[in-house]
Amino acid sequence: MSLASLRAYAISKKVPIITDEVYLFLKAFVLEHNIKDVLEIGTAIGYSALAMASFGCNVKTLERDEFMIDEARRHFDLFDNEKRIELIPFDALTYEGDLGMFDLIFIDAAKSQYQTFFNKYERYLKKGGYIICDNLHFHHLTPDKVNRHTQALLRKIKVFKTFLKEHPHYETTFYDDGDGLSVSKKV
Numbered sequence: 001m002s003l004a005s006l007r008a009y010a011i012s013k014k015v016p017i018i019t020d021e022v023y024l025f026l027k028a029f030v031l032e033h034n035i036k037d038v039l040e041i042g043t044a045i046g047y048s049a050l051a052m053a054s055f056g057c058n059v060k061t062l063e064r065d066e067f068m069i070d071e072a073r074r075h076f077d078l079f080d081n082e083k084r085i086e087l088i089p090f091d092a093l094t095y096e097g098d099l100g101m102f103d104l105i106f107i108d109a110a111k112s113q114y115q116t117f118f119n120k121y122e123r124y125l126k127k128g129g130y131i132i133c134d135n136l137h138f139h140h141l142t143p144d145k146v147n148r149h150t151q152a153l154l155r156k157i158k159v160f161k162t163f164l165k166e167h168p169h170y171e172t173t174f175y176d177d178g179d180g181l182s183v184s185k186k187v
């Protein structure tokens with residue numbers, strides 16, 4: 001099975017994974033910035049972790065959902081031939097194990113918790129490293145067209161974007177690729 005067939009499998013199972021645009025963005029980013037060690041929050045079935053491993057990265061990836069953990073394990077056993085990926089089957093909100101230091105942290109988990117993930121894991125980022133967050137456009141939904149729960153989520157994402165813009169130790173650029181990305185450089 002190739003990454004392309006894993007993508008097709010994810011779509012058939014309705015598992016949200018990075019878009020082709022984000023795949024290409026990450027590939028170019030990893031190569032341009034010589035990224036070697038990646039921490040990912042939100043594994044799902046392992047697609048983006050396998051993608052980054054195929055770009056030459058070593059990836060530690062956190063996932064809390066039992067079904068996703070089983071699926072990711074199966075896919076890593078099958079396709080991670082160079083053993084570049086370590087699956088950490090824990091909730092990223094409460095995980096307290098030692099992780100090491102990373103060139104890139106890729107946040108692609110519960111959108112309502114992005115600021116918490118950022119604050120909790122940025123201490124594992126090397127100086128000059130990057131934090132990339134996916135889905136910041138949140139499907140371009142607007143508050144007038146969604147229920148209260150989604151309105152609260154949209155407010156949280158807005159607050160998070162302001163937090164990124166104003167963070168004294170990070171320089172953040174926003175991109176429209178996929179469903180919206182932020183790239184924050186630790187300065």
Ligand SMILES: C[S@@+](CC[C@H](N)C(=O)[O-])C[C@H]1O[C@@H](n2cnc3c(N)ncnc32)[C@H](O)[C@@H]1O
Pocket residue numbers: 016017018041042043044045046047048049062063064065068090091092093108109110
């Ligand atoms: C959008 S999917 C990840 C897709 C994956 N990065 C890819 O592109 O192949 C988000 C995943 O984050 C997981 N997740 C959400 N909150 C989490 C948390 N607090 N800790 C660990 N995993 C979490 C969900 O179970 C889900 O599988």
